Amino acid sequence: MNGLGGGEAERTRRAELVLSLRSRGVRHLRTLAAIETIPRSLFAPSRLYDVAYADRALPIACGQTLESPSQLARAIDALGVGELDGVLEIGTGSGYATAIFATMSRRVVTIERWRSLSSAAKERIDRLGGAPNVTFVVADGAFGRAEQAPYERIFVSCAVEAPPAALLNQLKPGGVMVLPIGPAESQRLTRLTRSRDGTIEETTLGQVRLSPLVAGVAAAL
DSSP states (O other), X not given: OOOOOOHHHHHHHHHHHXXXXXXXXXXXXXXXXXXXXXXXXXXXXXXXXXXXXXXXXXXXXXXXXXXXXXXXXXXXHHHTOOTTOEEEEEOOTTSHHHHHHHXXXXXXXXXXXXXXXXXXXXXXXXXXXXXXXXXXXXXXXXXXXXXXXXXXEEEEOSBBSSOOHHHHHHEEEEEXXXXXESOGGGEEEEEXXXXXXXXXXXXXXXXXXXXXXXXXXXXXX
């Protein structure tokens, strides 16, 4: 993925975002470098271009949101994605996180229930030069993608009451999953680490508020 230069002003906005994230505790250089490479403005609605780099969530199509930079960066940092890792992403959304994962990992499988969101995300990433290591899937994210499992890292961008069993089964021993767990009023960003013997260690990373995972048949729109 080549990235978009976007001019000096765009590059300055991305550099300032990275400095802001560092001040908020995001420390992994691979996370920061990937975020600086990808223009968030490309993934934000055009009417919100002026606030594309503000630390706030932005509305996108189908009633979904583009997570705030600090919340997303914190989750990616907690995943600790390696260059040889396979990443399963549940909730493609705008494709912004997908693009970041594509620069950090060996392969990405990203699942979205809204066909229009998945198609638009792919188009945006194609504008960055494309990402042959990304597989776009329109399906129910609660079931993951067993035919390409196991995954070293799983990222769930929508809240669940409890970790879906299918996703836990697709997490490789030694792998990490980051996801929001709990009802709307008390969601907690959580890191699950699967040990070599199959047991799961859970760590709470902080409070979040995200849309719930919608299970069922993928939407045709």
